[in-house]
Amino acid sequence: MIYLDYQATTPVAPEVAGAMQPWIEDKFANPHSPSTWGREAAAAIEVARAQVERAIGLSGGSVAFTGSATEALNWALKGTVEKAPKGRNRIIALATEHAAVLDTCEWLAGQGFDLTVLPVAADGLLDLGDLELELDERVSLVAAMLVNNEIGVIQPIADIARAAHSCGALMLCDAVQGLGRVDIPEGPDLVAVSAHKIHGPKGIGALWMRAGAEPAPLIHGGGQERGLRSGTLSPALCVGFGAAARLASERRDADQAHVAQLWNAATAALGGRWSINGSVGERYRGNLNIRREGLDAARLLADLRDIAMSLGSACASGSGRPSHVLRALSLSDRAARSSIRIGFGRYTTEAELVDAVTRIDAMARAQENLAA
């Protein structure tokens, strides 16, 4: 199999698996218990926390571990509006946010909060003027993703944060796809990240919080994570996340150069009839979301089952609905259904990527010949 679905998840790095192993096999103590073993586990978690904070790279805040980025985003949204001063009952989110943000915002709208979903331009980028027009003293939170999971475009997070702060609102950044790949700009008050997108384990995420901007807890119980997120932490998962974050920091330049080389090779191997969805300039280049007029992308994926990739028109829970992100670019349903997402990174070789892209192109041409 050729794995080209790096935005869905990434392979666990061998160094991460090695770091986790003792905490799975032998070291089972509860990190919140006062025994020697418990204290050893708690110390390992603190090392991991520092590694994740270093990879995030922002000053003036700290991280709490969560069960996923989805949990971190739910917590950030629900906990911030819960704590917001009276009268600040508006939330603003971009139309291209992940379902973890948009569905939570919709839920909050059902609870009586006022939700504004901002459109993006055809290249997937926010026009800051559109945000500025919406901002007023009733806004409590503005949510914007750093690197889009479907189309890879990079939003102007520092400018968005500055605009949010100008009206006294907080800014939440979903940096799940950006961590370890692009700089997270200073500005956001809350940042959600996930281990499994950076070659770490599944089942652990984190919320970075600027000191003073901590949301009200979503999960109540034993008072772990400074009383902000109860539940016994998993030393194995925390250590794995920490190891993945340390590797991402150390390998940042090498990973970036490798991805740039892969992008050049993949785009050169594609035939001429493909277009790239989303901005090419403001983009993380490990994401190649492409469309071809008339292509039946679902059929192409079915015909190339040994290549793991995604539909650009990722269907919402199998409902057959085209991607909300591609629709936000003003693509027709038909164009969205003619799109595929190819994601690559640290462990992708140029030879396998070029092989896959060449076969994708040939299969698309075969579809056209059949239709002709």
Ligand code: PLP
């Ligand atoms: N945000 C983005 C941009 C993502 O790509 C994902 C994962 O698909 C998430 C949030 C959710 O992350 P998790 O799998 O940790 O819940």
